[in-house]
Amino acid sequence: MLSDAINSGDKDEATKYLDQLLDLKLPVCVKINPEAYSEDSIRLRVGVADAASDAHIPITVMVPVYMTISELKEKISRDYGFHPALQRWVISKRLAQDRETLYHYGVRNHDDSAFLFILSAQASGWSCPGCTFMNKPTRPGCEMCSTARPDNYKVPDIYQPDEAETRRLQQEELASLQYKQSVKDERERNFQELLETDSRSLVGNVDELDCAICFCTIMPGEGAVLRECLHSFCRECLKETVLNCTDAEVACPYRDDAYSCNCKLQDREIRSLLSQDEYQKFLELRLNIAESRSENSYHCKTPDCAGWCIFEDDVNEFTCDICNETNCLLCKAIHKGMNCKEYQDDLRIRAQNDDAARQTTEMLDQLLKNGEAMNCPKCQVIVQKKDGCDWICCLMCKTEICWVTKQARWGPQGAGDTSGGCRCRVNGVLCHPRCQNCH
Numbered sequence: 001m002l003s004d005a006i007n008s009g010d011k012d013e014a015t016k017y018l019d020q021l022l023d024l025k026l027p028v029c030v031k032i033n034p035e036a037y038s039e040d041s042i043r044l045r046v047g048v049a050d051a052a053s054d055a056h057i058p059i060t061v062m063v064p065v066y067m068t069i070s071e072l073k074e075k076i077s078r079d080y081g082f083h084p085a086l087q088r089w090v091i092s093k094r095l096a097q098d099r100e101t102l103y104h105y106g107v108r109n110h111d112d113s114a115f116l117f118i119l120s121a122q123a124s125g126w127s128c129p130g131c132t133f134m135n136k137p138t139r140p141g142c143e144m145c146s147t148a149r150p151d152n153y154k155v156p157d158i159y160q161p162d163e164a165e166t167r168r169l170q171q172e173e174l175a176s177l178q179y180k181q182s183v184k185d186e187r188e189r190n191f192q193e194l195l196e197t198d199s200r201s202l203v204g205n206v207d208e209l210d211c212a213i214c215f216c217t218i219m220p221g222e223g224a225v226l227r228e229c230l231h232s233f234c235r236e237c238l239k240e241t242v243l244n245c246t247d248a249e250v251a252c253p254y255r256d257d258a259y260s261c262n263c264k265l266q267d268r269e270i271r272s273l274l275s276q277d278e279y280q281k282f283l284e285l286r287l288n289i290a291e292s293r294s295e296n297s298y299h300c301k302t303p304d305c306a307g308w309c310i311f312e313d314d315v316n317e318f319t320c321d322i323c324n325e326t327n328c329l330l331c332k333a334i335h336k337g338m339n340c341k342e343y344q345d346d347l348r349i350r351a352q353n354d355d356a357a358r359q360t361t362e363m364l365d366q367l368l369k370n371g372e373a374m375n376c377p378k379c380q381v382i383v384q385k386k387d388g389c390d391w392i393c394c395l396m397c398k399t400e401i402c403w404v405t406k407q408a409r410w411g412p413q414g415a416g417d418t419s420g421g422c423r424c425r426v427n428g429v430l431c432h433p434r435c436q437n438c439h
Helices: 002-006 011-024 069-080 163-198 235-243 267-273 276-293 340-350 356-369
Strands: 042-050 051-065 087-091 110-120 224-226 232-236 297-299 308-310 317-319 327-328 372-377 383-384 391-393 400-402
Touching: 042 267, 051 069, 069 087, 224 235, 232 235, 235 267, 235 276, 267 276, 276 297, 340 356, 340 383, 356 383
Parallel strands: 042 110
Antiparallel strands: 042 051, 087 110, 224 232, 297 308, 317 327, 372 383, 391 400
């Protein structure tokens, strides 16, 4: 309303509103409408200086008198690259404020003067070490020759990017986000591809290659790449390698003059190469090899039974999971329905008319003579030592026996009675020089 009164020239109305403002004691800023000024631009002479030099560089700019100092700073930033935050204007010996106009500071005619001080020459940007072009502070590389920004240059804390720089920074941030997303997507694709590859029993070759065994050319997908060492072969050569292997583990067949691969084929690779029957035979071979290499193995005495076990020192019987027969580890025989003494007595009786029984009896007698078997010191049944330590236990009377001394392990009072038996480790002395731990 005050502006309407002033525009209409109503002095009394304007005075009334002015008195009301005075009573309210409000801070007021009066700005003259640009329409009140001449629309013609004037020629403003500007002296430019910075902290690094005492010399003034004269420039001339065309400006309207109603232009604010803030607008003037933006114009200088666009035309010469000096950011508004770095500009300090002195007009009519006064430090110009952003909201005031040139007219306010007396700039009204051609060739009126003003002074522009640049806070820091470095703050206005960085000079390219390659081509000396002055780049804006936030640019990571030279706009002209792409040379990297010097490592020792730091963007001033007071620096505020102009509109063009803001757009560029936004585009760079968007490009960075897109790049990070593409990297994330690529990692996800690689992970899914890895999962898909891991789910295969046998990994096929992607490229055409020559088999290192038969030297035949293998087309993509027709060969196999071993997981452990990444060596590639044709499937037929790998299959023959597995079938002719006499070891429990199948080694990679790669060989050359300088190197021999020791990596092993995985079980799922072997299963994929062989037929069901071939794989079953391979498993049986593995079991036979494991049995032959085990010190404490015992094979079931049932004819043609493939069952076997690995026994501990305190185990005297083995029930076969295949034929369900119980094997006596001390008699090395199956005597179903009889204890050890009854079995051995039965052998002696049957030995008179049964060649097999006689041979078994003769074998037991020979074992006794050779020291490979002994009579239990309590019930006199024949017992044999299993592999391992010198402790055995009679299945008939449960007497604990010291094999090396052929005596009971303990005295008449049982376990812990050192008044009798082999007296091993009494006063720290072994029961026999060749004692192998009779417990």
